Amino acid sequence: MFKIDNLSFSYNTNEKELKNNVENINLKIKKGEVVLLCGESGCGKTTTTRCLNGLIPYFFNGQRTGEAYLNGKKISEMPIYKLAENIGSVFQDPKTQFFNVDTTSEIIFGCENLSMPENELKKRLKTVVDEFKLYNLLDKSIFKISGGEKQKIACASVNAVYPDAFILDEPSSNLDSESSWNLRDILQKWKADGKTVVIAEHKLFFLEDVLDRVIFFKNGKIESEWNIDEFKKINHRKLGLRQLNLNNLKVYHNDYYSKNQEFFELKNFTFKYDKSPILDIKHVQIPKNEIIAIIGKNGAGKSTFAHCLCGLERSCKGELILDNKVLKRKERLKKSYMVMQDVNHQLFAESVIDEVLLSMDDENEELAEDILKNLNLIHLRDVHPMALSGGEKQRVAIASAIASKKEILVFDEPTSGLDLKNMMDVSKNLIYLQKLGITSFIITHDYELILETCTHIIHFDNGLIIDNYKIDEEKLKKFFIK
Amino acid sequence: MMESINIKDLITVGIFSVINIILIFTFGMLGYIPILMLGLPIIGALVWGIPFMLFLTRVNKFGMITLMGLIIGIVMFLSGHTWIPIIVYTITGLLSDIIIKTQNYSSIKTSIIGYAVFAVGLIGNMLPFFILRDYYISAMNASMGVEYVNFITPFLQYHFLIILVILTFIAGLISGYVGKLVLKKHFKKAGMA
Amino acid sequence: MMEELNTKLTNKSGFHMDPRTKIFILIILSFMVFNDAPLYISGILILIPFTSLFLSNHKKMATSYILLYLIATYLKIYVNPSLTGPSSMISASFTYTITRMLPVIIMGTYTVITTKVSEFVASMEEINVPKYIIIPLSVIFRYLPTIYEEIKSIRNAMRMRGIGLNFKTLKTPLKLVEFYMIPILISAVKTSDELSAASLTRGLSNPQRRTHLEIVNFSKTDAIFIIFAILGVVMYAYYFIGDILLV
Numbered sequence: 001m002f003k004i005d006n007l008s009f010s011y012n013t014n015e016k017e018l019k020n021n022v023e024n025i026n027l028k029i030k031k032g033e034v035v036l037l038c039g040e041s042g043c044g045k046t047t048t049t050r051c052l053n054g055l056i057p058y059f060f061n062g063q064r065t066g067e068a069y070l071n072g073k074k075i076s077e078m079p080i081y082k083l084a085e086n087i088g089s090v091f092q093d094p095k096t097q098f099f100n101v102d103t104t105s106e107i108i109f110g111c112e113n114l115s116m117p118e119n120e121l122k123k124r125l126k127t128v129v130d131e132f133k134l135y136n137l138l139d140k141s142i143f144k145i146s147g148g149e150k151q152k153i154a155c156a157s158v159n160a161v162y163p164d165a166f167i168l169d170e171p172s173s174n175l176d177s178e179s180s181w182n183l184r185d186i187l188q189k190w191k192a193d194g195k196t197v198v199i200a201e202h203k204l205f206f207l208e209d210v211l212d213r214v215i216f217f218k219n220g221k222i223e224s225e226w227n228i229d230e231f232k233k234i235n236h237r238k239l240g241l242r243q244l245n246l247n248n249l250k251v252y253h254n255d256y257y258s259k260n261q262e263f264f265e266l267k268n269f270t271f272k273y274d275k276s277p278i279l280d281i282k283h284v285q286i287p288k289n290e291i292i293a294i295i296g297k298n299g300a301g302k303s304t305f306a307h308c309l310c311g312l313e314r315s316c317k318g319e320l321i322l323d324n325k326v327l328k329r330k331e332r333l334k335k336s337y338m339v340m341q342d343v344n345h346q347l348f349a350e351s352v353i354d355e356v357l358l359s360m361d362d363e364n365e366e367l368a369e370d371i372l373k374n375l376n377l378i379h380l381r382d383v384h385p386m387a388l389s390g391g392e393k394q395r396v397a398i399a400s401a402i403a404s405k406k407e408i409l410v411f412d413e414p415t416s417g418l419d420l421k422n423m424m425d426v427s428k429n430l431i432y433l434q435k436l437g438i439t440s441f442i443i444t445h446d447y448e449l450i451l452e453t454c455t456h457i458i459h460f461d462n463g464l465i466i467d468n469y470k471i472d473e474e475k476l477k478k479f480f481i482k
Numbered sequence: 483m484m485e486s487i488n489i490k491d492l493i494t495v496g497i498f499s500v501i502n503i504i505l506i507f508t509f510g511m512l513g514y515i516p517i518l519m520l521g522l523p524i525i526g527a528l529v530w531g532i533p534f535m536l537f538l539t540r541v542n543k544f545g546m547i548t549l550m551g552l553i554i555g556i557v558m559f560l561s562g563h564t565w566i567p568i569i570v571y572t573i574t575g576l577l578s579d580i581i582i583k584t585q586n587y588s589s590i591k592t593s594i595i596g597y598a599v600f601a602v603g604l605i606g607n608m609l610p611f612f613i614l615r616d617y618y619i620s621a622m623n624a625s626m627g628v629e630y631v632n633f634i635t636p637f638l639q640y641h642f643l644i645i646l647v648i649l650t651f652i653a654g655l656i657s658g659y660v661g662k663l664v665l666k667k668h669f670k671k672a673g674m675a
Numbered sequence: 676m677m678e679e680l681n682t683k684l685t686n687k688s689g690f691h692m693d694p695r696t697k698i699f700i701l702i703i704l705s706f707m708v709f710n711d712a713p714l715y716i717s718g719i720l721i722l723i724p725f726t727s728l729f730l731s732n733h734k735k736m737a738t739s740y741i742l743l744y745l746i747a748t749y750l751k752i753y754v755n756p757s758l759t760g761p762s763s764m765i766s767a768s769f770t771y772t773i774t775r776m777l778p779v780i781i782m783g784t785y786t787v788i789t790t791k792v793s794e795f796v797a798s799m800e801e802i803n804v805p806k807y808i809i810i811p812l813s814v815i816f817r818y819l820p821t822i823y824e825e826i827k828s829i830r831n832a833m834r835m836r837g838i839g840l841n842f843k844t845l846k847t848p849l850k851l852v853e854f855y856m857i858p859i860l861i862s863a864v865k866t867s868d869e870l871s872a873a874s875l876t877r878g879l880s881n882p883q884r885r886t887h888l889e890i891v892n893f894s895k896t897d898a899i900f901i902i903f904a905i906l907g908v909v910m911y912a913y914y915f916i917g918d919i920l921l922v
Binding site: 053054055058059079080081083084085087088089091093095096097098099100101102104105108109110111112113114115116117118121122125143157158161307310312333334336337338340342344345346347348358359386400404 | 791792793813814816817820821824825828829831832833834835836837838853854857858861862865866869870871872873874875876877878879880881882883884885886887888889890
């Protein structure tokens with residue numbers, strides 16, 4: 001099906017600093033195979049997928065040697081719309097891969113582009129809707145459906161073209177665990193249909209039953225190759241990979257971090273949208289100065305809760321009681337801070353140090369440098385925040401929160417799309433914040449992160465807290481593992 | 483080496499049109515204050531500079547600026563500003579394209595001038611209102627006396643429009659310059675321009 | 676289930692106007708801006724947006740539009756002439772803006788809120804509007820809601836950092852513009868790249884004519900509205916040309 005022949009590629013066209021993003025890749029993928037490309041961030045797996053679906057060289061300019069072939073034909077010499085007939089691509093961010101505003105048009109978009117006749121379009125829509133069970137998702141605004149549903153639509157829409165191969169680039173990054181399992185079902189269906197699937201991923205737990213072969217990348221080169229049985233036996237952590245089987249993981253911090261445990265209380269956190277309540281908390285006690293995981297399905301009210309807690313929702317009249325003081329919305333806005341999923345939205349200054357100084361009431365450069373040192377950012381002091389990697393940006397946001405003396409931090413999906421190393425960094429930062437006396441709330445679907453870091457769990461469903469407990473492996477497993 | 487406009491360029495035009503449209507609609511709210519209404523093109527010209535300069539870093543083909551003008555004009559038409567903006571924006575877009583192309587989309591000076599020309603298109607939004615001037619005049623006729631009106635009418639008709647064009651153009655030059663500075667300060671450092 | 680899908684695909688319930696009709700009426704209504712006619716002449720054109728909104732179940736908006744229009748007309752005829760000084764200016768600018776601009780603005784609103792993007796695109800393709808125009812327009816419809824979300828999230832981020840309209844920022848207003856603009860533009864560039872890549876892998880660059888699922892057909896409704904729009908504009912034109920002839 002696919003053959004890559006001694007391929008090297010560099011995004012950088014500047015000859016002086018020529019560093020290949022992938023180097024001397026040789027790879028053959030048989031028809032009907034399901035192949036995983038894995039490795040640390042920046043290892044070259046995404047670049048390889050781009051060589052296969054034609055985005056290199058049609059979209060990304062750069063220096064290329066070697067060749068990739070589809071059924072014996074050079075990919076670089078086929079027009080990209082011809083490739084679209086044979087290869088279906090699904091990307092990481094469902095927000096930016098949709099061209100249409102409603103789901104039905106999106107499903108059939110690829111077929112329309114390929115000029116299929118009208119009755120064929122109808123037939124295909126029906127088939128795909130049936131196969132993917134999309135009855136309830138038809139004719140909906142893409143802004144009103146969850147991330148998991150979007151990814152399902154994305155898969156359905158590439159499926160509608162009936163390509164021979166599917167190429168997925170980190171498709172589960174923004175998915176909750178249930179949606180990840182649904183994605184597995186889709187992959188299994190493709191496998192059963194005899195389709196070729198190439199998937200580049202960090203999260204591996206939902207892939208165990210689907211994969212045939214695993215290709216491990218390191219620094220732009222293929223380092224090792226296993227079949228699935230060999231891959232199950234290797235030590236994933238050692239290679240910097242996420243766990244393949246979540247059952248192998250254990251809770252790391254069995255007890256609360258703080259010795260003399262204090263609690264704070266939340267009272268009357270309610271929020272309504274269009275008159276229907278989407279958050280309803282009468283009273284709850286939460287341990288102070290701990291790392292608290294907030295779990296629940298998409299749309300369970302987690303992020304509404306986070307907004308209310310940080311004092312961002314004017315109509316939420318809830319109170320937070322901390323050290324016998326009642327904190328109303330405006331005081332909470334001063335004491336809390338949210339590290340957003342899209343951290344780009346909260347960095348404003350033109351250098352890392354300015355970003356930290358901006359948060360201080362009295363600018364104190366010495367203190368700011370101290371904070372940067374502790375977060376391992378000092379070497380980036382004068383770099384523009386937008387030039388940093390995702391993990392570094394997140395640390396800058398944390399630095400600015402520390403600088404403005406926040407006591408409560410909320411993290412919205414801090415590890416989505418991160419490899420093991422970066423996830424461990426996040427974990428380290430959270431523990432550092434705990435030592436500074438800060439209470440962290442983490443909205444997350446990342447089972448690995450929770451076991452590694454958290455000591456307390458709040459479980460949301462339908463706007464209610466349905467469970468609130470000290471970390472407990474058995475309970476967590478029930479929610480995360482299918 | 484001029485290639486024809488491709489899908490990527492069309493999407494770029496779409497995205498940057500959205501930003502310009504959002505800006506003009508947001509600041510257009512100020513238009514509910516009667517005096518500021520006539521100053522809207524000037525305000526618009528001041529806020530469009532930064533996105534336009536970033537847009538230019540992604541333009542290397544003739545026609546993209548014209549197209550952006552046309553698209554913004556169409557959106558104005560669909561949102562009830564009549565078809566006058568379509569014509570005006572397309573013309574200023576085309577002029578801007580021609581000016582900036584003379585230096586192959588790379589000179590700072592022509593970029594700024596070209597932007598200022600493009601920004602003059604904002605007057606297109608105002609023209610329908612401007613055509614209403616006979617009503618203001620007849621209203622004043624009743625209240626302020628014919629002599630006064632005779633004195634002020636030529637102002638309202640031609641001179642004011644010309645003054646507005648000049649002021650918008652100057653605002654465009656300033657904003658284009660600021661846009662270039664911001665580009666250097668942020669996007670170059672961030673490795674995006 | 677299958678039947679439901681079938682009806683969803685073929686049947687459009689209730690009042691429905693072709694996007695091309697809407698655009699035609701928008702063009703016609705634009706002429707109203709240029710001149711003023713008495714109610715018995717412009718009545719037809721004024722009623723078109725009202726009827727369209729009313730029949731498509733936006734009764735509240737339709738009614739407020741027509742009420743606002745009548746109030747403005749009343750003010751224009753009976754109140755304005757007797758006013759003096761600044762109040763006359765304010766009242767004049769209010770009434771003239773409404774009597775001339777409002778119909779076209781309301782028609783524009785109607786067009787935007789009742790047209791599905793896919794339907795709009797299909798009807799534009801039907802009359803051979805080139806890709807150069809259709810693709811950027813689709814991107815606009817697609818990206819507008821996203822950018823609103825982003826602005827909201829940026830504002831939240833600023834509130835949590837105490838950046839906003841306060842002493843610190845008022846000293847340098849340009850900073851505030853920068854704070855909003857930079858994150859928005861950065862995400863715009865990212866969106867633009869990712870959307871382009873995704874659309875290319877889905878065959879958008881195919882030079883062949885696209886087909887579409889959405890079937891667009893002129894119906895009786897369209898014919899009726901077009902006839903009334905033409906009738907309206909003819910009366911309008913006759914009124915003014917007649918005027919000139921009399922002079």
